[in-house]
Amino acid sequence: MTATAESPAADAVATMRVEIQILRMNPEGTHEREPGEEYWESFVVEALPTDRVLDALHKIKWDQDGSLAFRRSCAHGVCGSDAMRINARNRLACKTLLKDLNPARPIKIEPIKGLPVEKDLIVDMEPFFASYREIMPFLMTTGNAPERERLQSPEERHRFDDTTKCIMCAACTTSCPVFWTDGQYFGPQAIVGAHRFIFDSRDEGQWDRLEILNDKAGVWKCRTAFNCTEACPRGIEVTKAISEVKRALTTGEI
Amino acid sequence: MTHHEYDVVIVGAGGAGMRAALESSQRARTAVLTKLYPTRSHTGAAQGGMAAALANVEDDNAEWHVFDTVKGGDYLVDQDAAEILCNEAIDAVLDLEKMGLPFNRTPDGKVDQRRFGGHTREHGQAPVRRACYSADRTGHMILQTLYQQCIKQEVEFFNEYYVLDLILDKDPQATPEGEDVTVAGVVALELSTGEIHTFRAKSVIFATGGAGKVFKTTSNAHTLTGDGMGIALNAGLPLEDMEFFQFHPTGLAGLGILLSEAARGEGGILRNSEGERFMERYAPTIKDLAPRDMVARAMASEVREGRGAGPHKDYVLLDLTHLEPAHIDEKLPDITEFARTYLGVEPYTEPVPVYPTAHYAMGGIPTTVQGEVLRNNTDTVKGLYAAGECACVSVHGANRLGTNSLLDINVFGRRAGIAAADHANATADAAALPDDAAARVEGIVSRLLSTVGTTGSERVADVRKALQETMDRNVQVFRDAASLEEATEVIAELRERYARVAIHDRGKRFNTDLLEAIELGFLLEIAEVVVAGALARQESRGGHYREDFPTRDDVNFMHHTMAYATGEGVRLGAKPVVVTKYQPMERKY
DSSP states (O other), X not given: OOOOOOOTTTTTSOOEEEEEEXXXXXXXXXXSSOXXXXXXXXXXXXXXXXXXXXXXXXXXXXXXXXXXXXXXXXXXXXXXXXXXXXXXXXXXXXXXXXXXXOTTSXXXXXXXXXXXXXXXXXXXXXXXXXXXXXXXXXXXXXXXOOSSOOOOOHHHHHHTHHHHTOOOOOTTGGGOHHHHHOTTOOOHHHHHHHHHHHTOTTOSOHHHHHXXXXXXXXXXXXXXXXXXXXXXXXXXXXXXXXXXXXXXXXHSOO | OEEEEEEXXXXXXXXXXXXXXXXXXXXXXXXXXXXXXXXXXXXXXXXSOEEOOOOSSSOOOHHHXXXXXXXXXXXXXXXXXXXXHHHTHHHHHHHHXXXXXXXXXXXXXXXXXXXXXXXXXXTTTEEEEEEEOSTTOHHHHHHHHHHHHHHHTTOEEEETEEEEEEEESSOTTTSOTTSOOBEEEEEEEETTTOOEEEEEEEEEEXXXXXXXXXXXXXXXXXXXXXXXXXXXXXXXXXXXXXXXXEEEEEEETTTOOBOOTHHHHTTOEEEOTTOOOTHHHHOTTXXXXXXXXXXXXXXXXXXXXXXXXXXXXXXXXXEXXXXXXXXXXXXXXXXXXXXXXXXXXXXXXXXXXXXXXXXXXXXXXXXXXXXXXXXXSSOEEEEEEXXXXXXXXXXXXXXXXXXXXXXXXXXXXXXXXXXXXXXXHTOSSOOOOOTTTTHHHHHHHHHHHTTTTOSSOEEHHHHHHHHHHHHHXXXXXXXXXXXXXXXXXXXXXXXXXXXXXXXXXXXXXXXXXXXXXXXXXXXXXXXXXXXXXXXXXXXXXXXXXXXXXXXXOHHHHOEEEEEEEETTEEEEEEEEOOOSSOOOOOOOO
16 A cells, blocks of 8 residues: 655665754743843754754754744745754755764754844844835836736846845845844845846836945945855855946946 | 734735735735745745746647646536636736746747646647746745735735634534625734734635645645644535645655656656656656646556666656756756755756655635635635635646646635625625634643643654654555545544643744644644545545546546534535536546
8 A cells, every 4th residue: 555755765874863052042931041041952863864954953843842943834945934054154954964064063053143033043034024125126117018928038037037036035134244233234135136126127116226225224235245145045146146236336237 | 812803814825815915905904814924835836837828839728728627637627617717827927927927938028838747739639838937936936926016015914923713603514504604703823922813804815725744745845734724624614625635746755845847848757667758658648748646646556566766666767867958957947956955866967766745735625716615515604715725616626737726826816805805895894703702722722831741641743743654655646445444543543642742832932832733733634534535435536546446436426525524523525516518538648
C-alpha cells in the first residue's frame, strides 16, 4: 500500500549533533527571566546535514521547548516569513542548510536587526511595511485603459525583472547599517519596491516615486555597503537597483 | 475582548481574499482578517501560470477550455461553474495585467502563453498554449500585484488575526430546509497579544486556503491546516468532495517541494530508472502533459513495478537536460534553484528526483457560482461566502487542471467580493452577535493554556506526525478499503490523544505553541472527512483512486459528496452534478 517516497538521502547519511544558540526574549517573562530580558539559550538537536535551519528550529520547538517563537510558512524560500540573523548574516531559515554553516561549531540565531523584537525571533514588521507603502508600490497610469493588455516588449519587461522577485522578507533592510542607526531611512527593500515600478515601461508615476526617494529619508542615505545584496535570498542585485534609482535622479533619465 | 463592526469581513489574504477585498472595499466597509501577513500567503508559491483562452500565440477559445476543465475533472465538475470560470478567464488576466502584473511577453508585446497539463485544442487533439505566466513565479506576481492594489485602495487589514469561529444566527443542521440561516460574524485571536476579538458583519467571506498539512509529503506551507474548512464544519456546515485531493506529480523527492508542471510544459520529460519516457504508455497523445492525477498514478505505478530511480528505487526523474540552459534560466529559474538548494542537483546536466506530493484540495466549503455558501444541497447561508481553495464551487471536480486554481481565485474571489458587498448594502442590520459569541473560542484557548505543565499528556508534534504518516501511507495516490479503514482507526485514536495534548507556552503574546495545537484540531477534523468520503466512494475518479474499485462508476457515484460533522461522526450525503453540455465519456489522453 505504500506509495510514499522517503528522502533519497535519508538513510544514506548519518545524523549529527548540532548546537543551536538562540537569542531569546519573552515579553511576559518566565520563571527565571524578567519580562523583556534578552538572553542566549543553547539547544542540541540531532539533524541531517541537508536539514534546513528551519528544520532544526522545528525540532527544538516540537521536541524541547514549545515556547520558542518564530514565524515561518512555505518552508522553501518564497513566502519571506523566516528571515533571521544566522551566524551574523541575514538569511531565510528555510533556505539555509546546516551543512553550509559548519555545523561542527554552534550555530547562532538572532532576530533580524533594526525592528523592535516582539518575542524570540519575531520582530514587529509594521515599520518595514509602512516604508514600502510610502513609495506608492502600484502601477500608476493616466487616461483610459486599453481594451486588451497594455503592450510591453520582452526587453522592456526584462528591464525590471530582477526587482519583481522581492518577497519582502526584510533581510536586506535589516542588514543595512544605515537602517540600524537612522530610524527615518526607508531601507533597501522600499527602494527595490520603487525600482520595480520606476523601470516598468507601463508606469507613469515614476517621477512621483523618484521625488519621494529624493527625500532626506530616501536613496541618498545609502552608503553602498552591499550588505543588502549579500543578504537577499532571492539573489536580487539590491545595490545595483539603488544605484539605478540614484542615477535616474541625477540624470533625470530613466 | 474587543468588538468590531464592518459591512464585510474577509477571512484570509491570499489571492482569493485580496481579489475579493479589491471589489468589496470599493462598495462597502471591509476588513480583511489574516493569520499571516498577506504577502506570506501560499498563493505566492504557485508557479506555472493562469489559464485563459487569450489566443495570443495560437488558436484557442473558452469552449475548449471548458471542455478540458470538465474532462480533466473526470466529469465531476459543475459545468455551469466551469463555463463562468473559462469565459471570465480572459478578463481576469487582462484585469491583472492592467493592475500591473508583469506577465512574460510575446515578441509583439502581448501576454505570453505556454503549455500545461490537460489543456488542449479541439477537445484533446494536442496541447495548447493557454497558461499566462510570469517565469515560474506567477503566483508570487499575483499575490504581490493584488497586495499592491490593496495598498492603493487602502484596504484595512488585521494582520496576524487568527479567525477561529464563525457565528450564525441558527444551527444550520437543526434548521428546516428552506428557512433562513444568516451570518452574524466571526471570532478571532490576535496573535501578537492573545486578545480575543469579535467581528460583527453583514457579510463574511472565507478565503482561507487549503489543508495540505493533513499529509506528510506536501507542497503546502506549514500554515495550511484547513482552518476555514474546519470552522465551517464546526458551525454545522457541510464540506463537499473532500476525498478528492490532488497529488502533484513533481514534488522534490522526499521533500515534497513543488516543481511546476511548467517544467514539462517547456519540454521536460519524466523518465523511469530505465531512462524510458514512460508517460508514452499511459497517455499516448499528450504524454507528459496528461492531467496531474494520471501522471501521479503513472509515477507511483512505475515505482511499485520496480522501475523507480535512485538507491531505493523510490522516485522517478524529471529530465530537463535537453533544454538550453538559457531557456531554463528564462522560464524556470526558481524551480531549478530549488533542485540545486535542497537536493544539490544541477538540472542543466542532471535529471531531478521527483515524486507525487499532496498539493490541492479539490473539495471544500460548497458554494454557488456567486460564492454563496450552501448549508445543504439547495439553501444558502445569508451573507456567507467562500472562494479559493477552501471553497468548492465546483470547477475542479475530481481533479484540477494546472493553472486553473490561480484562475479560480481571481474569478470567484472577484465574484464573492461583489456579491458580499451587494448583500451588505442591501441589508439594513447585521444579525445580532450573541453576548457569549466568543465563549467557544475562549473555551478552546483557556483549555489549551491550562494544559501547560501537566504530566502524562500528549505532544502536538507527535499526534500531528502520526496523522500525516497515516495519511501518506493510506490515503495517498492509491487507496483501498483496507487502507482507508486503517486510516479511520488511526484518526479516531489520534482524536482521543488530541484531547490529552499539552502545550508548553503559557504566554499570551505570539503563543505559536497554542496556535499549532489549535491547527492540529482542524487537521484531524479535515482528515476524518477526507477518509470518510474516500471510503464511501467505491469507484475511481480523478484524484481518488480505489484499487478495489478501479473504474469510474457513473451509475452509482456521479454525484458530489456532502459531508457533515455530527455528534455521531461524519454524515455523508450526495449532491447532483450540474451537466450542461458534456456527457461523461471515457477519459483518455
